[in-house]
Amino acid sequence: MSVNKPWADPKDGAFKRQVSSFRETISPNHPVFKPANGRYWLYVSLACPWAHRTLITRALKGLTSVIGVSVVHWHMDSKGWKFFPDESQSTSRDLCFEPSGGVKCLPQSHSTKGLTPETYRAGIDGTIDHNYNFKRLSELYYKADPDYAARFTVPVLWDLETKTIVNNESSEIIRIFNSGVFNEFADPSVPSIDLLPKELESEIDEVNGWVYDNINNGVYKAGFAEKQDVYEHEVINIFTHLKKLEEILQNKYVKLVEKYGEQEALSKLFVVGEQLTEADVRLYPTIVRFDPVYVQHFKCNISTIRDGFKMVDLWLRNIYWNYEPFHSTTSFDHIKLHYTRSHTRINPLGITPLGPKPDIGSL
Template identity: 45%
Template sequence: MRNLKGLQDFIPVTVASSLKGPLGWAFAKVDSELPGTEVDPLYDSERVRDLYLRADPNYTGRYTVPVLWDKKTQTIVNNESSEIIRIFNTAFDDLLPEEYAKIDLYPKGLQTEIDQMNEWMYSDINNGVYRTGFAGSQETYEKAVKTLFDALDRAEGILQEEKEYLVGNRLTEADIRLWVTVIRHDPAYHGNFKCNIKDIRSGYPAINRWMKELYWNNEAFRSSIDWHHIKAGYYSLIEVNPTRIYPLGPIPDIEPL
């Protein structure tokens, strides 16, 4: 979303290590094992948790990413990705060149349809992979994985017959929210989270076509992906992969058009 709206000059990004440790996500000051992990340029923090405690010394919740940080007030503006998407869509339009300001991924005429689609996609797909991967019993796992793939089947049906986008005839927030999960499915969720009833590349031709077109035809999507960080990060979760060994495949990471 940041790249789609041309916000790179307004909102710099600092990449934490995708290898989650006992104290959460670390910056390169204490964990530079993965190429691409960066140092906190503002406070030289060791970990993302340090930002949470800087914003609120009494904070006792989870230290999650992403974090949208306000340098002026030195606090967290938001840490929920779906809400950050909405912020980026319009909050900076007065400062952007017209070519980016006019991009609206949550247009008024499609908002109801987008909201309805987001509701089941978030519950059953975006969050569904985590309910599957972290299921504590066979019964819970089977219920979650079936719900996940029923939802993927539903998305497949929407994108069949060469439909280019999920809602209307244009790129919207709904495409972004589905894409961030399916692009990670084959390299991460399929194996590590046991989301393996089907893979995307062979089991969902319409989703696979749509995913590849966004990746190969739009630099904003392609530049947001680090395949090594995806695999190393998800397979570093010791709750589901105690050895932290990550796979080389699938090869290629994404198929050509």
Template identity: 35%
Template structure:
């Protein structure tokens, strides 16, 4: 199956809808029991990375297990094999994440994506939406003293901001990178940088997006900023400016990366090898750049 098979006639990239959307702690047969659920991620994927960051921030390392996929995908999809920064799946012994999808729905014929929250009791996928998984980690598993990434008094503002970040930045880089027509690409790039300009202005007067404490929206932005100079600037042709050219956005990137438990979730080797090797329609030589010399 192609990496991203769905394209409109105008050359726009369309992201696949998440297929599994059950919620731990809100359904009777899915109680929040430590050790029952397992997280499957790629360190390269920004969507999966956000769930791994949330797991770390909320102190759930001993509550939710994790398996890390090989960053290089082939036609068989995400694989679990020995390598630098990743290894075999010790939870279920899957060789490929596709096995989890087919065990959960034998008729599934979509693209196998990360992250995945797996139920070790029922042997089925609970959820493959990063938004849902992050919220479940907070609502169902986090201790009362854990950071609150979804403060109630900011709920409406945060929801609107997170939607803006998804449409214009998180998915915006993909809209540019996977566009197949010049006009579609140019429109996506201009919208992306208009959004980055707006976020730069917002952060000039605030340490974080919604005040003096980081919330989940900040981590949405972080996962794109982290990959920007190394991947999106060149590989996805998002090259009007670099993040280092935005003082406030760069400050946010450095600030968030320096918080406890975050650096351990970052693997630039996985990030670069995934994008430059896997996306051979964009980079047919599969040469992985040595740089950039500076990310932070």
């Protein structure tokens, strides 16, 4: 079976992301995938920015007890993602920073199958596959489709009833979560939020479009480029768009200060409108990874966010420190370890840089 490599096409030296294969939705009108409590399961990596969006949305929508989660180990090898325990990485304990990740693997009826707190290092090594005890994410893909012939990517939204993949495209998974189909099961203590209000939808789509091409996927195109000119083109493009973002946030902030005063302005500083939307959810996973990994590992080092983009940095710190669903789903352990030790073509010795410290500035 030929599964294309995660790095660049040797012909033109440019990285091209594969198109996701499973594209169903969940809705009362869908012939198979109806909304239900505990029927669907998310498979994620805490390192992966695309999976990160789905975890944030799940938490923002109060669905942590409705949709369970299994987390792959941070180390992705030639056979792809694997679940805990991972014998080959057993020496990693003292290399890990402090445990984080904040992922609740509910529903509670799914136990961690005998793992004790000593052997179960959630937030560092990921979790077991709670449903089938698979060792590899690939096994899940083959269960859904024995002829599957593409890459085994996270996130995966899995249906426990028909035992198949509903969707493996993060931009669609977050829209399913936001659509309201699970509202009746959602945690009532979580304030309800619509991440895609009708009146802002076209602006959100417009921002998502350029943010995806030039920032979210831009860092990968720079990082995986295998020719100098391709790399330079991509990295300059990223910084052009970070500048555009900085200007948008700067203009907004000035207006917010005029309208609400300095104290309240920050609480309304979002990419679109004056409220948290999908545009923030999709931008955040890239920006929070930027200084810790993309600057050095993907060579996006014209500047750091913290030194070169004051408003983007302020927006980032506000979201990270003031919104639990962002904070609790961000694992700097997974992020740093995954990139620096999995991409052996970029970093053959797997040395993980210690800085920058702190991972993110305080407010």
